[in-house]
Amino acid sequence: MRALGRISRKPCRIYFTGGTTAVLIGWRKSTVDVDLKIEPELDELFREMPEIKERMKINIELAAPSDFIPSLPGWQERSRFIGDEGKISFFHYDPYSQALSKIERRHQQDLLDVKAMFDQGLIEKSKLLSLFREIEPQLIKYPAIDPKSFKKAVLQFVEEVQGSQN
Numbered sequence: 001m002r003a004l005g006r007i008s009r010k011p012c013r014i015y016f017t018g019g020t021t022a023v024l025i026g027w028r029k030s031t032v033d034v035d036l037k038i039e040p041e042l043d044e045l046f047r048e049m050p051e052i053k054e055r056m057k058i059n060i061e062l063a064a065p066s067d068f069i070p071s072l073p074g075w076q077e078r079s080r081f082i083g084d085e086g087k088i089s090f091f092h093y094d095p096y097s098q099a100l101s102k103i104e105r106r107h108q109q110d111l112l113d114v115k116a117m118f119d120q121g122l123i124e125k126s127k128l129l130s131l132f133r134e135i136e137p138q139l140i141k142y143p144a145i146d147p148k149s150f151k152k153a154v155l156q157f158v159e160e161v162q163g164s165q166n
Contacts, residue, residue, distance in 0.1 A: 003056070005085025007048045013039045015079055017064050017093040019113075024082070025092070027116035037064035037093065064093055065101035069145070070138035072097045072131045095122040096131050103157050104150050111157065118161050125158045 004014065015038075016024065019031025038045060053060050066075070075094035082090040095117050102110035117123045132154050139147040 001083070001085045001088070001090050003052045004045060004048075005088045007044055008042060008087045009044060010042055011087045011089075012042055012045075013089050013091060015039070015064060015091045015093040016082070017098055021092045021095075021098060022113050022116070025120065025122075027113070027120065033059035033061045035061045035063040037062065037066070065097035068101045069097070069104055069142065070135040072100070073134055096128055099123050099128060100132060100135075100154065103153050104145060106153055114157065115161060125161065129154070129158060 001014075014036050016034070016036050018033075018035040019028060020034045020036070022028035023031050049060055052058075065072075072078075072094060075097050078094040078096060079091040080095070082092060084090070099114045099117055102114050114123075118125070132151070136147065136151065139145050139150065
């Protein structure tokens with residue numbers, strides 16, 4: 001965050017997602033890469049990223065839930081503020097967006113992450129289902145997603161989490 005903050009000459013927001021959120025909030029000890037989204041995109045940051053990656057020996061990926069599923073309404077307002085470095089404000093990308101994109105992928109680590117989000121109170125079942133219903137009509141614009149199996153995975157996950165909390 002400091003390295004990027006020293007570079008930016010213009011204000012922007014950087015949203016961390018995936019394993020980066022998991023590590024920073026504390027339910028995981030490590031991640032293979034730092035996934036982030038920059039708004040607005042600034043060429044000065046992109047130019048310096050290869051050097052930062054090399055110097056810090058980390059992998060930086062430009063990836064966010066909105067690359068894989070429709071953007072959830074209100075995602076920016078639900079993104080949790082982390083702090084400022086220079087002209088950059090850092091946030092955790094909306095936990096509901098992260099949860100739904102992880103459920104859609106159905107990788108074991110992703111599902112464990114979503115369970116941790118529930119356990120830590122970052123997401124609620126009813127809100128997750130409501131937001132899924134809002135994006136459901138837009139899923140046809142994402143050919144890699146099978147809307148029926150995605151819906152089934154969301155409902156199944158919520159049911160499993162609900163069962164484990166009883």
